[in-house]
Amino acid sequence: MPINAQILDNPKSDRVRRVADLARAKGRERSGRFLIEGPQSVREAVTWRPDVVQDLYVEVAQALDHPRIASSTLEKIVDTSQDATIYVHRCTGEVIRRISSDAQGIVAVGNANAIRWSVEDVDLGGAPQVAAFWQVRDPGNAGTVIRAADAAGCDAVVFVDDCVDMLNPKVIRSTVGSLFHLPVLTMGTEEFFAWTAAQHMDVWAADVYGIPGREPESLPSVLADPGAAGRPKTVLFGNEARGLEPGILARCGRIVSIPLYGKAESLNLATSAAVMLMSLAMSRHIETM
């Protein structure tokens, strides 16, 4: 835990500007780094993936003659990071707020290459359960579905085709740390179907419409089908507005829809993903009880 002796107090310095610039895609591309904002996300990053974290910027209390880290919560996070080679920079509140309005006293800078998983790095185990999202565009949704997949015990998340950048700060904030809990892969559509086939996983589409000649199965029937929930599989969800294309649905082994029992016409993507992934996870658990 090398701690920079000097306290950063100039919100207009080059370093501060460069860190703040990681909120933008351009800044991340240029530097190969990304921003992790707020105590909860930073804590999960230094706990589960200290190899990803390069720098911590943490607020010190105003008495600069005896600078102390601003709170015990922040102090604990800095302590957690001490076994790894993470550079700790103490900053004034003004500097932290210039870096990010969502910092709440702490931000980390991560190495983008270290958090981007390739398929070779992912060990899925015996009966893999994967959640995949095709063309998800909204950063809040993307983060929330990573969190739901984590809660459901999925072995990996895949963003397929043209999705939002998983290192967008809004995505990371919405994962509430889950980005650092499980592998998140990005791949094209063809690569996705090749990979799931090579891993002997079925692909189930989450979709309410189906295609001509193939009505979706209702999720409760699937849950009532013994062994179905436990089979090695990827559940694939579509774009927020357009769902999944017929050409993609036709390549999926099952098409499964969430029933609506009242008058609501739909559930949004994040809610659908949570309901389907958690139901399947609980069903697997009931079968092994």
Add this chain to the structure above:
Amino acid sequence: MPINAQILDNPKSDRVRRVADLARAKGRERSGRFLIEGPQSVREAVTWRPDVVQDLYVEVAQALDHPRIASSTLEKIVDTSQDATIYVHRCTGEVIRRISSDAQGIVAVGNANAIRWSVEDVDLGGAPQVAAFWQVRDPGNAGTVIRAADAAGCDAVVFVDDCVDMLNPKVIRSTVGSLFHLPVLTMGTEEFFAWTAAQHMDVWAADVYGIPGREPESLPSVLADPGAAGRPKTVLFGNEARGLEPGILARCGRIVSIPLYGKAESLNLATSAAVMLMSLAMSRHIETM
């Protein structure tokens, strides 16, 4: 469908100012009215609860010599409203945008008294399934949980104790029309327990911690318990940050927690409500399949 012959074109008129003012709690209290914004919410309101809607404000295309409603979507909504006594006011785009930045061409003004349900008005049927929320404060959450309860086929939603105003425009937008699909009641904590007892409903608390001597039961065990999902009951969810107070938990017949299978530490309120209510609904459905 009385249509005002005159086209409202003055964004600074008293009428326009008064309608825009319904976005604020003060404006709603003063007038006893509330705002319904955007095609989806307005369509659901005029379809399911035309008795609640007093006025429609709809955008006309710019050629004011031959004013036409701005799109076929909006025209259909106006047509749907024609059997009820709803006053239709055609407006310029400028006026509509002054009323609400979320109008997308149409807003309705509703009668607050007509949408506020009292317990005498609610017919719960034989085996009622109710979703209740104690001290929910975030408007987006409040709307999303009404939508989830609707999707799960709940017979009513109850906001218990000091919750956000269900007529806050953000709540209504987040329900995506569900506010007009099922009864939404508000009551104090004592009234809530008296009402559920009078209706012979169990109260189940959704809670991860439990109280001394009472660990929560895990949702999958409850789902595996034959008949449990179908029993007459209210599922009660707590505040976003603080959950439910021990004093309230002690009064609930069951305490049920959603298991987390990965490394995620929690699910947010809206996700928890969707997962629990939908799982119970699907379980009831499987048992009757």
